Amino acid sequence: MTMLFRATHPLLLVLSLALSSTGRADPFEEIGRCTAISADAERLRCFDAAARALPSADATAGDTGVWTIVRPPAGSGATAGRATATQGPSGPDNITLTIGCADGRPSLSAAREPVIARSASTLVTLHVNDRLVLSDLWSSSNNFRSAAMAGDVAAFLRGLPATGKLSLQFEGSRGFRFEGIFELAGIETVRRRIVEACR
Structure with missing residues (x-):
């Protein structure tokens, strides 16, 4: 099943695009863990690590055609x-x-x-x-x-x-x-x- 949602944070958009085509584990668990971190620097590092673990959004989901x-x-x-x-x-x-x-x-x-x-x-x-x-x-x-x-x-x-x-x-x-x-x-x-x- 594919769920579509509006991502309000650029990183959430990257996660949603990449996961929609890779079929990996549910991203909300990792995102929830990151958002629960109170220190800004540590929370951003967590988001960065989560994004690096996924294929690039450009490689998996483009939104424009190429001639x-x-x-x-x-x-x-x-x-x-x-x-x-x-x-x-x-x-x-x-x-x-x-x-x-x-x-x-x-x-x-x-x-x-x-x-x-x-x-x-x-x-x-x-x-x-x-x-x-x-x-x-x-x-x-x-x-x-x-x-x-x-x-x-x-x-x-x-x-x-x-x-x-x-x-x-x-x-x-x-x-x-x-x-x-x-x-x-x-x-x-x-x-x-x-x-x-x-x-």
């Missing part, structure tokens, strides 16, 4: 090039964002298992570095496992900064909501390759 270039198989037709970023294992909404080339134009879509939408379209709100960029309806695929941006994808890609985070928030008519967060580092390479593939 990778995927070459399409020969003769695949529609997609000439693609870059995919998948949200890390700490997030329950494992989303893949794909930038590709179809019919000579850049395309941007998001996919998720089991489904990304339960209707012909879903409302997608995009933020770049916590700044609202766009809120629009995306078209759902026939199996509802992906949704595609309907607007000017090329202009949107040109406007993305080289660093920071891109957040996509999905909302559906039946009350479902989920979010994918993606690092923008590497987007320049992705942009260049997709533009070349679409020529």
